[in-house]
Amino acid sequence: MTLMPDPSARAMIEAFGRSIGIDDLRLDEAGQCRLKIDAVEVNLELQADAAQLVVYAELGRLPEAGHAAIFARLLEANLFWHDTGGATLSIDRGHQQLLLARAVPLTSDPLALSEIIERFVDVAEAWSAWLVEQSQEPGTATPPNVEIDPSRYA
Numbered sequence: 665m666t667l668m669p670d671p672s673a674r675a676m677i678e679a680f681g682r683s684i685g686i687d688d689l690r691l692d693e694a695g696q697c698r699l700k701i702d703a704v705e706v707n708l709e710l711q712a713d714a715a716q717l718v719v720y721a722e723l724g725r726l727p728e729a730g731h732a733a734i735f736a737r738l739l740e741a742n743l744f745w746h747d748t749g750g751a752t753l754s755i756d757r758g759h760q761q762l763l764l765a766r767a768v769p770l771t772s773d774p775l776a777l778s779e780i781i782e783r784f785v786d787v788a789e790a791w792s793a794w795l796v797e798q799s800q801e802p803g804t805a806t807p808p809n810v811e812i813d814p815s816r817y818a
Contacts (some may be wrong), residue, residue, distance in 0.1 A: 670772035673710050673717055679774035680781065704788045706781060711767075715778075719784055720750075720765035723792045728800040734798055738762075743790075749787040750780075757779065762786050762795055 673691065681689025684701075691697050695710030709718045726734065738755075740745035751766035766784055768777060 670712055670770060676774040676777050683778040701785050704785045715770045716767045718765060718767050720763055723762040723764055723788060723790045724762045724795040726762060739771040749783045751784060751787060
């Protein structure tokens with residue numbers, strides 16, 4: 665299916681691309697784009713019917729053990745987006761993957777996407793590192809080692 669790019673989405677993606685030195689950054693014909701920023705593969709996906717751009721990343725595979733403690737910690741982090749910088753942690757059960765996602769309304773300032781993605785990458789890196797730690801020490805489910813300061817995301 666080919667999408668007609670929404671002018672707001674196009675402006676947002678182009679402004680973001682220029683801010684990171686990619687002057688020709690565009691969504692593909694399916695309304696998607698994938699970038700690697702630091703160690704995080706950031707996916708951008710237009711949801712035209714909801715007038716939003718979804719930013720998401722796979723953070724890693726869930727450990728085999730300790731799911732109860734892990735799930736409890738993830739739910740705590742999602743409470744009022746306290747430890748997620750405005751994004752939401754979720755689980756893709758089919759692939760046993762932890763994901764981080766954030767919706768950005770197309771009515772947002774196009775220049776704001778750079779800041780949103782910068783923060784998103786920081787949060788994704790922290791939770792990816794935490795997930796690796798959980799794989800090594802099943803059942804501990806302590807907060808991420810990398811401090812996530814919620815005031816940064818206000």
